[in-house]
């Protein structure tokens with residue numbers, strides 16, 4: 533049986549925008565976060581407190597967090613690779629700290645410049661500090677379905693990092709398909725394996741849509757009882773350390789799927805389509821959401837036929 537409701541973690545303002553070459557104005561980022569929260573997204577990944585040399589686009593994280601309106605009940609998350617990032621996130625009053633590692637050694641080196649074991653050691657004080665501050669802690673595991681450098685990633689490697697993140701006290705753990713190579717069968721097997729070592733209701737699917745498989749992978753995950761999915765409005769994004777990887781699955785496409793299945797999300801699809809249009813115009817790129825483009829065209833056709 534599929535879950536009756538699903539939580540969507542909107543990652544467009546962080547994962548989506550981090551890869552944009554042209555700096556996106558802080559005001560645009562703030563408006564994006566505010567509009568997403570108003571559309572009913574309960575968890576918005578809004579910033580990264582990482583080295584600005586590594587990811588310049590996220591350098592204004594503190595200003596974004598200071599500028600947004602806080603909707604009661606909405607969780608505003610930020611990525612923190614180390615204690616320095618954690619302290620900045622704490623000052624910025626984020627609700628959820630995200631530590632991010634990988635199931636592939638090669639990707640760990642490229643993304644955060646250390647081995648998997650070193651990353652876990654680096655996350656330990658961050659996790660401890662987050663718990664002491666009473667903040668939610670989320671762990672993200674890149675390359676859980678394949679790696680741009682190493683290729684196949686054994687399921688045992690994913691299970692091993694899940695166990696290490698569980699030991700750090702993560703409230704939620706993301707199974708991330710960084711380069712979108714996962715297929716439904718592999719996704720099902722990975723989700724089944726990790727749910728044996730971590731409660732499935734606190735696992736999430738974070739699927740990039742490079743190979744067009746993300747919606748199928750979400751369906752496969754739903755069948756495994758997964759209830760949390762990450763998505764990016766207009767399918768924004770890519771990964772600076774995974775060349776050719778496209779954005780996360782578009783939030784509009786996920787909501788359309790879930791609406792069709794009668795699964796509740798609390799997200800208003802009409803508003804989301806407008807937000808997708810807003811951010812696509814702001815960055816000067818067409819929306820990567822099939823649903824967003826189709827619904828917008830329908831709206832415009834409707835308007836044209838009235839003239």
Ligand code: HMG
Nearest residue numbers: 581582583586613616617632643644645672674675708710
């Ligand atoms: P490093 O170079 O190994 O470490 O970076 P470092 O400690 O020597 O620091 C280098 C410089 O960065 C120093 O500055 C530090 O002060 C500064 P310098 O002395 O050269 O002037 N620095 C910082 N500045 C601001 N905030 C900080 C911070 N830390 C150090 N927190 C480090 C190691 C992890 C910091 C670096 O590799 C980094 O920031 N990487 C960012 C990686 C990143 O953001 N990747 C994208 C997000 S992950 C992702 O998208 C995947 C995900 O979506 C899931 C999926 O799809 O797979 C989550």
Ligand code: MG
Nearest residue numbers: 547708710738
């Ligand atoms: Mg990602």
